Amino acid sequence: MQDAGVYLFSHSPIHQSGIFVCMSGNTDKHIMRRALKLALKGRGHVSPNPRVGAVITAPDGTIIGEGCHTHFGGLHAEAAALKACDGKDTRGATIYVNLEPCCFQGKTPPCTTAIIKSGIRRVVAAVPDPDPRVNGRGFAALREAGVRVEVGVLADEARHLNRGYFSARERGRAWCAVKVALSLDGKMAALDGESKWITGPEARKLTHALRADHDAVMVGAGTVRHDNPQLTVRSVRGPSPARIILAPHFGIPPGCKLAESAAQIRTILVTTETADPPGADDKTIELLRMKENKFGMIDPEELLSRLVDFGIQSLLIEGGSRVLSSFMQADLIDEISVGYAPSVIGQGISPFEDFNPVSWSGRPRFRIARIKHYGEDVVITYNRVT
C-alpha cells in the first residue's frame, strides 16, 4: 500500500516545480527541497509542533547528515541531522532547515546552541518561526555568533507544509480545508441523500491521503445519518486523524461507526452548552461544548479557534451541505479540493446550498492551485483569493 505522504507528495507543489529533475548539483533550492521532503515524515506525529527537516552539507557540498522531527517531544530536525553526522567534521558546514531554528530550552535544548557549537558556518532557512519564543530571535542568536544566515529559500512551499502551524499562530484558528465529490452538474448527493459513491476509487484514495495530512476531519449530523462514515485512513498508509462530529442537537445515532471506533481513534462531538444530544454521555467521545446563536447554530470561526486549544491546527471538512454552507458564509475556507465525476445527478443537493453571498461583487473567489486526473475523475484544488 502506498504511503499517504508519498501519494500526496507526488501531487504537491513541492514536487511540481520540477526541482527533483534538476541535476545541476546541490543548489540551495535542491537541498531545501530535500529538507521539506524529510519534514513530511512528521505528518500526523508532530502536531501541534511543526513539520521540520534538516540537511547538513560539508563545504564541498556533500551531504554529511540529515534528519527530521519525527514525533511530538522528540529530537528537533537540526539535532537529528547533527546526530546523523556521526563524528563527521561539521566545521564550516551548511545546515538547510525549513523553519527557523529554535533558541529556547523546551522539551529539548535550543537548536541554535547546538548549531553554533558544531562549527556550522551557514544556515539556510525557508521561513521564520512565528512562535513568540523564536520569531527572529533564532536567526539573531546565530548571526551574533558569526554564523551566516539566509532566509526565504522555498518559503511558499515551507509555509504550505506547515499551514496548520502558521494558521494557529498567526490567525489563532485552525487551517480550514474542504474536500467534496461532485457530479458534473455540481451536485454532492441526490435529493434522497444518496451519494455513495460519486467519484471512483482513485479519487477516494486521495481523500484518504488528505485525511492523513490534517489533524482532524469533520462532518455534520446529516452526513453521519446518511453515510455513516468511518473517516479513517485505509486506502493509503498513514495515520488516521481525529474525527469531529458537528451534531449539536442530533448527536450520535445508534450504529454510528465513528462512535464504535472512538476508543481507538480520537473522536470529538461538538454540541452546545445546554444540549444533551444522544451520545453525549459516551465516555470514549470528547465533548466540545460551544455557545449557540438564536437559531441553534455554532459560530464556525469560534469553532476553528477552539480547535487550536484541542491541539488541532488543521481541519479537513468532508461535508455535508449545511456544514459547508455555514463555513462558506463565515468566509473561513482556505482550500477546497473538488473531485468532479463524469456523471449527472440532476435534482440534488449542492455543496453550498444555504450560502448567500453578501453581494455579487463580494462573492468568495478561489484560485486553482492544482488539477489532476484520478481514474475517470478530475480533482481540482482551489485556494481562497485574499
Ligand SMILES: NC(=O)c1ccc[n+]([C@@H]2O[C@H](COP(=O)([O-])OP(=O)(O)OC[C@H]3O[C@@H](n4cnc5c(N)ncnc54)[C@H](OP(=O)(O)O)[C@@H]3O)[C@@H](O)[C@H]2O)c1
Ligand atoms: N459528495 C460528497 O462529497 C458528500 C460529502 C459529505 C456528505 N454528502 C451528502 O450530504 C448530505 C448531508 O448534507 P446535510 O446538509 O444534510 O448535512 P450535514 O451538513 O452533514 O449536517 C447538517 C447538520 O450539521 C449540524 N451543523 C451544520 N452546521 C452547523 C453550525 N454552523 N452550527 C451548528 N450545527 C451545524 C446541524 O446538526 P444538528 O441537526 O445536530 O443541529 C445540522 O443539522 C448527505 O446526503 C450526504 O450523503 C456528500
